[in-house]
Amino acid sequence: MQSLLERIVAIVGEGNVLTGDDVAQRRVDWMSGASCRAGAIVRPADTDELARVMRLCHAVAQPVVTHGGLTGLVHGGEASPDELAISLERMTAIEAIDPIGGSMTVQAGIALQTVQEAAAEHDLQFALDLGARGSCTIGGNIATNAGGVRVIRYGMMRQQVLGLEAVLADGSVVSSMNRMLKNNAGYDLKQLFIGSEGTLGIVTRAVLRLQPRMTSERTALVACPDFDGVTGLLRHLGRTLGGSLGTFEVMWRNHYALLTEESGRNTPPLPARWPFYAIVESLGSDDAANVAQFSAALESALEAGLIEDAVLAQSDAQRQGIWDIREDIEGLIDNLSPLFTFDVSLPIPDMADYADALERRIGERWPEGRMVIFGHLGDGNLHVSVGVGSGDPQTRRDVEQIVYGPLAELGGSISAEHGIGLEKRDYLPLSRTPGEIALMRTLKQALDPKGLLNRHKILAAEE
Incomplete structure (x- = not known):
């Protein structure tokens, strides 16, 4: 590996190949805090440098593991001493924003929150949102097809990606940087890489779909008498709020009570005596109309017996207090x-x-x-x-x-x-049939025949 690292240094620079303690101090699993065990961490600056690195690795059958924000929860970033970690932490550029077409072109190492803030500067929004927004990266969001709290309105990460660029195991670059919403010219190749967890290619750049920014956001915490009330409320809000329903998150009493009254960690906006609690949000462009519609929807739900009590957030601080209960991992x-x-x-x-x-x-x-x-x-x-x-x-x-x-x-x-x-x-x-798993293996073999990319992730080695 030392000879390989010397050649990689010539590509990315000496300060961008980390070894020894610089590797061990990295935490690759958010939950356990496990240290990185990779033989080295390589930090390319762009697609070209990564492609050149991967060509070297492919020539000597050197396996690699891709690192993004390292906020994952399924040990996807773990690497063994005989593997190299490829970190995209230097690839954080916003290359272009198209306010008219509603797109943003970024490098894969950029943090989700940075993308959200950049979109807001143009009176737009990037719809994906999750608790790790300050640390997780767009490349990781793509690789895992991230979900989050706005899926009910905007869909998964898959729905937020118009195009992308990826480096394959042999160093080939597949650039499918489409900026159009509609493009039926043959196979939609980006879908191969979204949700593949870095096993088919390393995503380096992406064209993200932006949405109009909603200027009105109303949040309520409601208590439901039973699960029929929860599902009835979901149907009721879908009908009365329609497209403005942005979030429908539910906490069982065991979660709500533990993180409020039992532990004292969060102030309970409602007593912890009902079996279910839901955080519901309405998004709109007219605050007065949104408030009226949201209030009317909750009032009619109360009259119908779908909820027992409700608290509407009157400030950003109150809204955050509600979400803190849900996100207090x-x-x-x-x-x-x-x-x-x-x-x-x-x-x-x-x-x-x-x-x-x-x-x-x-x-x-x-x-x-x-x-x-x-x-x-x-x-x-x-x-x-x-x-x-x-x-x-x-x-x-x-x-x-x-x-x-x-x-x-x-x-x-x-x-x-x-x-x-x-x-x-x-x-x-x-969760997958034998036929589906066999097709996954066929794709893996076609794109990474030497098994170098995130080996043993998703698919176990065949015996």
Whole structure:
């Protein structure tokens, strides 16, 4: 590897090939804080430098792992000592903004929040939003097909990408930097790389779709009497708010109570006595009309018995206080550590029974264990957090069997938005058919025949 690194230094510069302690101090897993174990970290400045690096790596069959913001939760950034980590941290440029066409061209290492702020300067918005916005990168968002809190209105990351550029395992560059909303000229090649977790190519640049900025944003926290109230409220708001419904996030009481009254970490806007709490947001361009429509929708929901009580945020601080309860992952870690987290999707009508069965089985197996649930319910996505007092591998495996086991029969997925990585790889057959997995292997073999890119992620090595 040393000879290879010397040739890479000639391309990217000596200060951009990190070794030793400079590698070990990097944290590659947000949840566990695990250190980077790669043989070295290479930091190219642009697509050309990365392509030249990959040509060298391909010639000697050197495997690589791509690093973005390292905010993932499925061990996708882990690298072994015989692998190189390719960090895109220097590739942070905004190359162009087209306010008329509604697009922004960026390098893949740029942070999501930076893109959001740049769009706002042009009275536009980049619709993707998630809690790690200040750290996660556009390349990582693309590689994992990130979701977040606005999927119900704007869709996943896949819907926000017009075009992209990627470097393949052999150093070839596929530049499909389309800026048009409609382009049916043959295969839509960008879709190969969105959600592929860096296993088919390394995304280096992207053309992002921008949306008109909504000048009115109204937020409410509501309490629902039962799960029928939750689903009824979702239908009711979809009908009464229509396209202005921007967010529908639900917290089971176990999550809400733990992070408010029980732990004291957050002030509860509503008492923690109801079984479900929903954060709902309406987005519009006319504040007076948006307020009137939102208030009327919640009032009619109250009259219909879909909600028991509601609090409308009257300031940015109050809105943030509501969201802090939903996004207090550190609170979950503090109270449930060692914490196991899961990101699943399933049909909305099955969620209540699924959650009840999980809680019952966890309690039967670990009487002192605890489970809490929150999630993007309007998108069919639940985040399940489990603490049973032990974090050893076998215990995790036992918990995984309980969480993932029912999903196949329900037609659900082991991953709604976090990806597969290493953590969920063995459970992929629960969500994908043998034919689908075989086609994934065919694509991998075609684009990366030596298996150099994020090896063993998503797909296990064939025996």
